[in-house]
Amino acid sequence: MPHEPDATPTPTPRTGQPDPKLTRGEFERRYRVPFLDPAFDAHRDAIDRLAAVAWNAYDEGRKVPRTHPAGPGFHDPAHELSDEWRAARDAIQAAEARRRQPGTPDRILLVCASPRSEHTCPGEMSKTWRLLEAARDAALAAGADCDVLELNRLTSEYGRTIHPCKACVSTAMPLCHWPCSCYPNHGLGQHHDWMNAIYPRWAEAHGVMIVTPVHWNQATSPLKLMMDRLVCADGGNPDPTSTAGKDATRAKRIELDGWDYPQHLAGRAFAVVVHGDSEGTQMVRHALADWLRGMGLVDAGAQSQVDRCVGYYAPYATSHDALDDDPDLLEESRNAARALVERIRQLRTGQREAGSDLRMPRRK
Secondary structure (H helix, E strand, O other): OOOOOOOOOOOOOOOOOOOOOOOHHHHHHHHHHHHOOHHHHHHHHHHHHHHHHHHHHHHHOOOOOOEEEOOOOOOOOOOEEEHHHHHHHHHHHHHHHHHHOOOOOOEEEEEEOOOOOOOOOOOOOOHHHHHHHHHHHHHHHOOOEEEEEEOOHHHHOOOOEOOOOOOHHHOOHHHOEOOOOOOOEHHHOEOOEOHHHHHHHHHHOOEEEEEEEOEOOEOOHHHHHHHHHHHHHEOOEOOHHHHOOOOHHHHHHHHHOOOOOOEOOOOOEEEEEEEEOOOOHHHHHHHHHHHHHHOOOEEOOHHHEEEEEOOOOOOHHHHHHHHHOOHHHHHHHHHHHHHHHHHHHHHHOOOOOOOOOOOOOOOO
16 A cells, blocks of 8 residues: 655765775775786786776766666666666566476575685585585485575685675665665776676575574674675665665655565575584574574474584584584485475465464564
């Protein structure tokens, strides 16, 4: 039902933090850092010319240099919309359409949340990967399709970056666009943002399973980066033209006049497996489950959530041996995947979660 306009005056955005603008000299010094390798020495003149171009883009704040008018279906068809944002939006919509097709295999997004990999400094695979492999094998045996998202690619693969969330939500929910429009920002050199490829993978999944270690009583930094950037899936604005891009005042007015907080990933099932070496496993499992439920995802039951220690207070050097000696944990990971497949099938055949028709009295 339509919202009644709110009589609250539109708040003025608060400002006053220090300006981070760099001098040209400092900008160009930072720009040249990636070219420290002596192999670039013969190309210093070309790098200098590129630095001048990059400075111009930075100085003018050219965030999205390639745009086209939004066109039909948007609040402001004449608004110049980022080509990269539109491509990400189109990929999400296509993925969502594939998810909704009846008769397709059950699709699970398996997230390996450890930054560790044998292909970079640790020189050894993660235990997380082994638990995920067990879960994947069980899901495949149950007839599901699996899409494995390895967040360790942030540490081991060239050009993989998830930029941090800028917390647009805390200014006003409609300022947070679905998908995120904060990146890429070419003027600031904030490109190679992986999230535009990750959003469609969440959108296409019927269920999501996160397998993660504990780092300092918390989720890993790659996982937390992805989590924060998924805030736009929970109440985000699918039409950036309604806020004229990033007009904070306009976004505040829209929220005060009534915002529906659409949950773009609601209805998918989830499972969580958390492992650690001494403490924090239960806290991280609770935090992840609460986050996923908060986005409208559906718990796949008691066996879909696992938190265990591997090699409790034992040397890290023998932690893989400790996992070898704990076949029950590998089986619990398999059971989490089996429970997830079962819950997906229930949801796809029309079974609803208890209370799903109730209106939430508190939004956000």
